[in-house]
Amino acid sequence: MGTFHETGIAEASTPVAPVASKNMIAADLIAVLAAVTSSDPRVLTIQDRSALPSGPFELAHRSLQAGLRAWVERQTGLPPGYVEQLYTFADRDRGGAGQYVISISYLGLTREQPASGEHEASWRSWYYYFPWEDHRAGTPSMIETVLLPKLEAWASAPQHPGLRPDRRQRVAITFGRGGRAWNEELVLQRYELLYEAGLIQEAVRGSSPGTMRQGVVPGALPGTGQPMILDHRRILATGIARLRAKIKYRPVVFELMPETFTLLQLQRCVEALAGRLMHKQNFRRLIEQQELVEETGETTPDTGGRPAKLFRFRREVFAQRAIAGTKLPISRA
Amino acid sequence: MGTFHETGIAEASTPVAPVASKNMIAADLIAVLAAVTSSDPRVLTIQDRSALPSGPFELAHRSLQAGLRAWVERQTGLPPGYVEQLYTFADRDRGGAGQYVISISYLGLTREQPASGEHEASWRSWYYYFPWEDHRAGTPSMIETVLLPKLEAWASAPQHPGLRPDRRQRVAITFGRGGRAWNEELVLQRYELLYEAGLIQEAVRGSSPGTMRQGVVPGALPGTGQPMILDHRRILATGIARLRAKIKYRPVVFELMPETFTLLQLQRCVEALAGRLMHKQNFRRLIEQQELVEETGETTPDTGGRPAKLFRFRREVFAQRAIAGTKLPISRA
DNA sequence: AACCTTATACTCAATACCAGTATATGGTCC
DNA sequence: GGACCATATACTGGTATTGAGTATAAGGTT
Known part of the structure; x- marks a missing residue:
């Protein structure tokens, strides 16, 4: 490989039916659908609250955006008023099935409505998954009692010095320690920090995501929020971060x-x-x-x-x- | 956002050859590689400056980000210091070949170096493609003499009233008319406005991109910047807009x-x-x-x-x- | 009548931001 | 050497924005 792909121009005139080649992959859509009901920010979940709604991207759609809208509406019966692309990832074996899947995630905003029951979808407060993110009643005590002690231990552990910022500094920045102010936009950074420190359930599963049984959540890490399948919780963190930044x-x-x-x-x-x-x-x-x-x-x-x-x-x-x-x-x- | 998914959740288990199914597609990477040389913001181009560098996403890579980095380095000999995902497109017939291609675009920042010659890559000022975006020597006269008269005519044409903001208002906002200040971040909005108004070469090509011959650029719309193949110019606009916002x-x-x-x-x-x-x-x-x-x-x-x-x-x-x-x-x- | 919640109107201080003036410093050109 | 140029540094004033607080009025409940 290593040659520039002659995009478009070369094959422009001769339409060719898609040929299954070695480099072809499947594409998924994943939605972070948000609503706010009685002062509670909620996200639409499926599979007993353990997953974000997702589905295959179908070739029938005009565009990604259109595909997502149609699909969300079919799933929930409500058309999202606002839709925005979040991120695309394509890590190998992300799905754990040994197959290559590109996932394109979206953020959608609506008003909460009773989801059409056939897909066991339900709305859930996003602080259920990120209890350390709700500072409306003051800094949640679990930060002091649960997270920071463990983060402190993690930061104290020897690490090879690299270009990456010091662990202690990262804790201080993301959690607003040492005179720094809490920054509500750093949702993803906090999640990644906790993930690296091993405080997130999904990280403990390690390299075999298939081992977590659905619905049955081991209580190994109490107080660090409800886990989700695969990297859905990370995607949710991305969505929350984006929304918190956007409203400004x-x-x-x-x-x-x-x-x-x-x-x-x-x-x-x-x-x-x-x-x-x-x-x-x-x-x-x-x-x-x-x-x-x-x-x-x-x-x-x-x-x-x-x-x-x-x-x-x-x-x-x-x-x-x-x-x-x-x-x-x-x-x- | 640059750190997204750097920490792989699940990377090891048995790779399985993807099975070709009806919904499988090809994935492309497209890079907006930017550098600034002697007060000139430049972008890396190929094919006689008519295209952004792009290539197929290879299954060999750990992640999209890693794939792009490796690929850019091989092409140009320089590792980008900063890489960030821009947007993912998957519109049908985007490539004009009746084939389905998902394109994932990236923004990368480097210092300009003589690109390795074998691929006829070259750096080019991005104002070559967007002459109306450079306001360092005052508002470019072409806005007054070329763009605004035509935009005015376009805005005056009858249109069915919808929810979309009025054409005149859009012109006023994006080009800073009527007492409004110029907003340098609205690069994409300006491009789309000009596109809709038919002032962009690529729009004239319409739905048959094969009709534009390489290198030979019809002079139908003088002064509206150098065209690129397919929607590469739109992707470049997205990258510029993102960078202009990010430096703040x-x-x-x-x-x-x-x-x-x-x-x-x-x-x-x-x-x-x-x-x-x-x-x-x-x-x-x-x-x-x-x-x-x-x-x-x-x-x-x-x-x-x-x-x-x-x-x-x-x-x-x-x-x-x-x-x-x-x-x-x-x-x- | 006491009390709760909301609405409205101000005040006040601390910055942040935009813009300009003035002066010092090292080099080039004549 | 002196005029000139481009840069660096320092200081000043005005305005807008921001964070926080006080005071008062109005409609409804208990």
């Missing part, structure tokens, strides 16, 4: 909201995604100054207080807010 | 710099990428306050002025600067 500069939150909502509901939704509390006044200032919403004129007497005004997303500004450079007003308390 | 929050510029450099050289490099001039004093303050560089103690009497101090990138902080939230100090003049 594009108004995608509204895909997760009902048609009309109060500003507090909107805040609670963002807080659910970010896993952190916001400063209320500053959050409102931010939303209003960006002119992302408009009043409907109605109010709701929902939460047993002064009725809150109802708002509606101004879809016109979606294109304008191409880059808003928005930081979220995170509160320390 | 991760210190990837240094992958494009020599070991030691002056602050002005660094500034010129960033300016080349962003296609805009920076405010010198503020740029220096930004670099220094982030402690990204350190003095080597030496100076260079290069550019016929007072010798400039030489600096070196502090690799230790690479991990720390996970998210710096940095805006570049763009100057209005």
Whole structure:
């Protein structure tokens, strides 16, 4: 090998039926479908909550995006309002079957609806899989009591010095130690750190992923979140990280909201995604100054207080807010 | 995102020859390899500058990332310092051959070196393909004289009103009209707009890519940049957009710099990428306050002025600067 | 009436950011 | 040597953004 593949041009004029060759592979679609229900960020799962929905990419579809949309709709009965590609991987034996599979993962945003039962799909809070990521009620105590002691031990173990940053420094950065602030976007980095440190169930399975029986989860590592099959939990981490970053500069939150909502509901939704509390006044200032919403004129007497005004997303500004450079007003308390 | 899947979950067990089935497809790798030489942002091209380097993904590789690295190194003799996945396309007939090909595109950063000649690869300024993207010497006159008149005509044409934002508004946003500021990150959006408006050579070819003869470029649309085969120019636009966004929050510029450099050289490099001039004093303050560089103690009497101090990138902080939230100090003049 | 929740209006301080001026330093050209 | 050039360094002012807090009004519940 080692020659440039003459892309396209050479064979452009003569259509050839696909010939099975040694280098042909199968393609899979994997979806991280997210919704927020009653201040809870949820993800659609199958197989008794142990897997993300996935399926083969079919040649019948016009494009990847179209294929995913059609397929998600068939699976769940709900069309995702927003779809974005996450990552593509093609590691050998990823599937454990000795076969080569390319997996293309997607992030989709919807509102939670009762999933059509035929596929035993169900919604589940994503903090079920990543309990260390929810800082809305303060730093979860399991970080101090469970994770950090083990990470500390791992970081203290001898390692060959390389170009990679020091283990202690990585712990400090990703978990906000040593005067550093917690950064909610580092979901994937934290997962990979825990994985390397052997604190993640899936890592213990090691090189034989087939050995984990479905549904039956050994309790070897209590408190480090619910495992998933293969690398689905890593894909979920990627999706969460992407979404947490995205809500800061594009108004995608509204895909997760009902048609009309109060500003507090909107805040609670963002807080659910970010896993952190916001400063209320500053959050409102931010939303209003960006002119992302408009009043409907109605109010709701929902939460047993002064009725809150109802708002509606101004879809016109979606294109304008191409880059808003928005930081979220995170509160320390 | 660059570290995704570097740690293989499951790599060892018995490799089985893939069985050809109806849903099997071929996978391609396409690389946007970028370098900056003498204030010029360049991309590696092949086939008389009409294509990005690409090649089949080989089953021999451990992972996609590894496959791309090995392959780029073999082709060009230089290992990319930084590699990141861009996007995966799998549109039917993308190749025009009636064949199904999944293309996984990557962005790689290096320093320019004489490409190994055997494959007729050559470096080319990316503004050769996107002349409207270089605003370092002010807004290019071709925007006013060539693009905007035609875009105006296109926007005035009747269109069925849908949910999509108004054509005029899209032009205003992407090209910074009507009081809006130019946003250098909207490379892809601008390309797609021009494509839809029929101002891009590749769009004129329409659905029969075989009709464009190699090397011979019809001069139907003068001044709208050099075309490439298939959708390579779109992929390049994706890479440029990603890089322009990335330099603002991760210190990837240094992958494009020599070991030691002056602050002005660094500034010129960033300016080349962003296609805009920076405010010198503020740029220096930004670099220094982030402690990204350190003095080597030496100076260079290069550019016929007072010798400039030489600096070196502090690799230790690479991990720390996970998210710096940095805006570049763009100057209005 | 006491209390809860939300809405609205300000204030205040600390930065961050944009832009400009002024001066020092080493080299080149005449 | 002196004019000139390009760079480096230092300092200043104005404005916008950000984080956080106080105070008050309004509708509903117990």
